[in-house]
Amino acid sequence: MHEIGYLHLIPLLPLLGAAINLILGKRLPRPVVHFVACGVVFAAATLALNAVFGDLYPLWKAGRAGVPAVSQTVYTWLHAGDFTLNLRLVVDPLAGVMILVVTIVGFFIHVYSMGYMAHEPDYPRFFGYLNLFTGSMLILVLGDSLPVMFVGWEGVGLCSYLLIGFWYQKDHNAFCGRKAFIVNRIGDFGFLLGMFLCFVTADTLSLAELRDKADLFRTVAWLGMPIAFWVGLLLFVGACGKSAQLPLYVWLPDAMAGPTPVSALIHAATMVTAGVYLVARMNFIYILSPAVMAVVALVGAVTALYAATMGFAQNDFKKVLAYSTISQLGFMFAAVGVGAFSAGIFHLYTHAFFKACLFLCAGSVMHAMGDRGDIREMGGLRRRTPITHWTFLLSTIAIAGIVPWSGFFSKGAILAGAFGAENPAFHAVGMVVWVLLLAAALCTAFYMFRLYYLVFSGECRADEHTKAHLHESPPAMTIPLMVLAGGAVVGGLIGITMVPRIDLVSRWLAPVFGTGPGAAGAHHLSLGTELGLEALALVIAGAGIGIAWRLYHNGYSDLVKALVLSLRWAHKVVFNKYYVDELYDLLLVRPLRGLAVLCHRVLDAFVIDLVIVNGSAWAVDFLGRGAKRLQSGDVQRYLVAILVGVAGIVFFASRPSASFTAPRQARVGAPWQADASPLLRSGRELTFAWDFDGKGKFEALGARPAPHTFAKPGKHRVTLKVCDRRFGSSACRETVQKVEVTP
């Protein structure tokens, strides 16, 4: 492992930018805020490039055993007993891909935001959050242990919440942010439990040490499954929450309430892929349990198809893209689930470019349309926004998967990986996933081109005012669009899976994903099979595009209306997103709300407010009303009180006290001596009466009686009664000691 000294700057610089913009931003002029926000991300990108190509690449090329990685131990975070946790950052090939995607795509989205948020008065807060997000995401990616990753994981969740509700003045946006936050909490719970389980199993949380102890996760079992299954499942729950997979995907469509650059950066390119990254990062655990791999693959594939069908009937530009994102994330999970980890990461990388570009195009279009996103009002924007149109078209081709656009290669790698997958727990999983993904690919091509045609071709359906206002966006927005579209077009060329020699992605990531049972992925397919699969994918994509062209190339065709009419029922279900939100509302939200109302009415309002809070106040008030009579203001009564007190103290202090010293243990027949003679020093006339064994017969034996012998073993009570003759018999005191008598 190679130590370098500047890794900590990569997340620290964006966090510094966030601090500057959030604390001082309101007093800084707009250009300074822009410069700080973009500058820190640019600097982070430069450092990331240097770390990957300057420091990591030579190590990777040297090809020594183990994972090539550069790292930096910043400081010791926790130290408790035997357990030490360092804040340690690591760049290995996997993290390298991620930091490049985060910083480079992130930088262009920052630049785009300068133009997009030009009319926003509260821009320092926006850029501060955006920088905070970038820093958190980099911590998540670079962290070398689960807790450090979790810090980043929570950080991006927080930023997501803050940015979805950026325009919190509208209730709807705040509710959407809250929904995202709460659904993510469910996932985080899984992440935490998985983390705890790792710690319980292996006594460590560092990823490197967990990897070394991976055998433990296979050998230790619980409920008939290896621990790897449970850890994998719990972490996958976390991944589902963060990456919007079934059944926790519901927050992502609503997350579109945030500003569009946020949707592009957080809810398309980077944060939502954190779940995929987590599964890929923990691959050494996942490959130990084929069962959990099957679960991941199936959930991913089903989500991919399910979300894709929902894209058919959505009318909101960004919502279509949101379902598309869920669907594409499903592809990625399917890939890591069938063991094609590098294909999943490859798709993550290409997806970051084309989906960021699509979202930014959406922002550009909505900018032109006066912040309206209903595609029914659009159409024919090709001529009015040419750059947006071309970049959107290029990205749409990429996502549809036409050769040689990037999506073709990454999606092809996934399909090939699924086709060739072997899973000892569930043999058919590869084929099932493959079929589902193929169907999802068809749907993807269809709904994306439907979107394209509805927005950019045909006649404009907007009102006259909007039409007059249509314009292309400023260069700050179009330049990032062009750059990202360029990435979407050529980005896939680095991972041509058909030819292993030039499949740079797989080779680059090979040290991380190793050559485990599932990792071989597509490589044992013959070239012919693979070419056949790619051709099939191409045909499928073409079919999807063709259907979309037939139905929508000139706005809504009559055929569409006829179809919607004949498939009323199905259309309604899809249009209403399968009623999942309503189902969750019925099953979870309402019962929980009922419980909360119950707690509020009974526990809070009655028990706490009425009984505990007001009750104690009433009690104090009642006692105070009584006690205040003591303070009469009459000094003579006070004097009486003093007299009574003095008399009482003197009276009780003058009574005799009783105590004696004696051993706690005795033996049968042996002499046992009790002694109360120190009491005589008080100068009083005292009489001493003793009772042994608790019989109630007191004998006046004096302060120091003759040694006593106990006849029987067991516990005996010795009582001393002390009387002062001047008080009479009423003023005697007694004291008891227990003696344990052994034979």
Added chain:
Amino acid sequence: MSRILALLVPLLATAPALAGGQPPRATIEFGAPSMWGNPAFWVFLVLAAGSLGLAIFTITRRNAVMAVVGLVGSFFCLAGIYVLLYAHFLAVMQILVYAGAIMVLFVFVIMVLGREESEPWALRSLFTKVVGVCALFLLGYVVLRLVPTPALAAKGGAPPTSFGTVGAFGDVLFKEYLFPFEAVSLLLLLAVIGAIVIARGKRAPRAEDAPAPGAPKESR
């Protein structure tokens, strides 16, 4: 008159406690019947009756000046008892400070306030005060009957010849009790200042009160 008797009840109540029950063995000696032939004992009885009687006279007077006169008489009798106890210096102090200074102060204040009360007895919340009287009774009983121990028993015989003289008194005061002595001097100073501040009250400043610039300060 009945009230005076009521006041005497607790005093009388202590008497049977002293007389009755088994006499404590090694506590406080009350002397033998031969005491009655001792003239000093007769002097003590006269002075004790005088001081106690004048004390009762003091707290029952309606006229405050009469009360002061009674109290001064009581203090004179106490000074005589101090002489019997060989405390010559304290006897002088008792007359000088108490009868001389403090009581004159009282008289001045009575002259300032100068009014007779319509109702001299504070009989509000009488029950509380009855409780107080009972507590007093209990206190007397406990103190006189139960507290004395052999450790308190008197040494026999006459004290040394220097006992109670100014020299012996100064010896103890300035060697052993120098700090309390100085502390008390400070306390007296503070009391003087405090008394002036409290008794003078707030006076509204008047124009003619303000001294003309350069004029000598008026002494008060």
Added chain:
Amino acid sequence: MVPLGYYLILAAGLFAVGALGAILRRNALIVLMSLELMLNAANLTLVAFARAHHDMRGHVLAFLVIAVAAAEAAVGLAIVVGVFRTRKTVAVDEINEMKF
């Protein structure tokens, strides 16, 4: 010589008279005089025990008590004058504003 017990009884009597006066009289001046009586009773016990034990320290303590009593009388009388100035009364049971 007169036995110690007689002095103590006399002191107890004086204390009781003083306490009764303090509890039962309305006139603040007479209450203050009663306090002086109680202090004198304490002084008498000090002097009597000093005589019984041949110990001069009792005299010194009694002397200090006289000094403190002088201070107390000065301040107490000043308070009475001050109160009388505003309230036009020196009856202690009417001066009971310092309460709840």
